[in-house]
Amino acid sequence: MTTVVNQSAPGGAARQAAGLPRLLPAAPEDLRAHLARYGPAPYRNQSGALIADVEASGLTGRGGAGFPVHRKLAAVARAGVRLAHRQQGRTVVVANGAESEPASRKDELLLQLAPNLVLDGLQLTAEAVGAAEAHLYLHYAPGPQILRALAERAARGLDRVAVTITQAPPRFLAGQETAVVNRLGGGPALPTFQPPRVSERGLGGAPTLVQNVETLAHLALIARYGPRWFRAVGTATEPGSMLTTIYRPDGKAHVREAAIGTPLRTLLGDGAEVQAWLVGGYHGTWLPMPDAAGITLDNASLGQFGAAAGAGVLAALPSGRCGLIEVARVTRYLAAESAGQCGPCLNGLPRIAAALAELAGPGHRRQTLTDLKRWSGPRNLVEGRGACNHPDGTVRFVRSALAVFEPEIQRHARGHCSASNHGATDRAPFLPLPPGMPTSEEDWN
Ligand SMILES: Cc1cc2nc3c(=O)[nH]c(=O)nc-3n(C[C@H](O)[C@H](O)[C@H](O)COP(=O)(O)O)c2cc1C
Ligand code: SF4
Numbered sequence: 001m002t003t004v005v006n007q008s009a010p011g012g013a014a015r016q017a018a019g020l021p022r023l024l025p026a027a028p029e030d031l032r033a034h035l036a037r038y039g040p041a042p043y044r045n046q047s048g049a050l051i052a053d054v055e056a057s058g059l060t061g062r063g064g065a066g067f068p069v070h071r072k073l074a075a076v077a078r079a080g081v082r083l084a085h086r087q088q089g090r091t092v093v094v095a096n097g098a099e100s101e102p103a104s105r106k107d108e109l110l111l112q113l114a115p116n117l118v119l120d121g122l123q124l125t126a127e128a129v130g131a132a133e134a135h136l137y138l139h140y141a142p143g144p145q146i147l148r149a150l151a152e153r154a155a156r157g158l159d160r161v162a163v164t165i166t167q168a169p170p171r172f173l174a175g176q177e178t179a180v181v182n183r184l185g186g187g188p189a190l191p192t193f194q195p196p197r198v199s200e201r202g203l204g205g206a207p208t209l210v211q212n213v214e215t216l217a218h219l220a221l222i223a224r225y226g227p228r229w230f231r232a233v234g235t236a237t238e239p240g241s242m243l244t245t246i247y248r249p250d251g252k253a254h255v256r257e258a259a260i261g262t263p264l265r266t267l268l269g270d271g272a273e274v275q276a277w278l279v280g281g282y283h284g285t286w287l288p289m290p291d292a293a294g295i296t297l298d299n300a301s302l303g304q305f306g307a308a309a310g311a312g313v314l315a316a317l318p319s320g321r322c323g324l325i326e327v328a329r330v331t332r333y334l335a336a337e338s339a340g341q342c343g344p345c346l347n348g349l350p351r352i353a354a355a356l357a358e359l360a361g362p363g364h365r366r367q368t369l370t371d372l373k374r375w376s377g378p379r380n381l382v383e384g385r386g387a388c389n390h391p392d393g394t395v396r397f398v399r400s401a402l403a404v405f406e407p408e409i410q411r412h413a414r415g416h417c418s419a420s421n422h423g424a425t426d427r428a429p430f431l432p433l434p435p436g437m438p439t440s441e442e443d444w445n
Pocket of ligand 2: 173190191192338339340341342343344345346385386387388389390391
């Protein structure tokens, strides 16, 4: 069960504009409540008109890669104009709600609480890039809130482009943008090599804009309140707020909207009960405590430790847990999730996962650690060699773990483990994996 830490009470746009949260109402808002709070989507009646505001706002994607949104909008709009000249059809927009990262809860919650904000964003981007087709891509069956929102909007004729819902398979790669386009085109949700980028040639060959659902919700607010409003929180170079899914030492998931630049210690806690932070989820980076305690939630600060905020998954691993066991379990999952289409995933990730499993057990061969460091090292067996970012993200997670949990590796080499010092319950998994996934090394057999 996910709790929401900072929901906004009903109170209209002025209150909303004043501070946080911007995106999360206290309870699911139907169309009536949404229109009372925000009014209708502010169409500009001109393709491309919103792009300058989005550029001035500094909005970046909230799906993980943090790419500037205006650049993708402009690329798809430009490609669309070229097609129109050749009378070859129109562009496509996709709201990506796959949330394929197992630890993330923010997109599902946003779609439950504020579906109309996401749908406004989808319609506004459709206008901005001249799209004739809009898709909503979800990893679970669409909930009642989203179905009701679509029906209510259709009844009032609010949407200019019809929205098609497609369900993603519950796989880690299903939310990657080329996998999204493949799935929407009726194929398997597997990534493919780029170029061409989907913004040039995506669904059915049409220039396709894929944006995370949270990105679209921010865009819907920027269209209403403007770039200066958006920049009222955040840092000068990384403006705005972001939804985070936070695991404090109690292991429960909380979704919280945080200003970019917020000290991580206020979100995660940094007391003696915390041994390390994980920032950016399972393609993210482990940060050592207390060395990283002064860091803030922005890529400029996180970058000092080679980390990035990603899709906002933040976890504080408590002292009584074994980081090595957690990392071995998640890496095994990531290796199993790879499509096995490319060399690094086929040959590299299973070996890395097996080596980590050996380190997480009692004692290991010295060669195993040497091999593991080599395989997961920069530009070695895995990095930069796949069709998608999955192998790179996985080795980033592993590399940081090898550095942060070095003392635990030594402890295991001597036949000890932090978790066993603290009673049997501490062996229960801390980092979540999808239901049905093995929870211990023995479960995999
Ligand atoms: C392995 C992998 C999984 C991804 N899963 C998601 C996802 O579930 N949801 C999402 O919005 N983006 C996901 N992304 C990022 C998308 O490829 C894409 O960059 C994003 O949807 C673009 O939206 P944004 O610019 O608004 O963030 C994933 C990327 C990778 C490499
Ligand atoms: S790099 Fe790995 S996950 Fe990505 S497409 Fe290739 S095999 Fe699949």
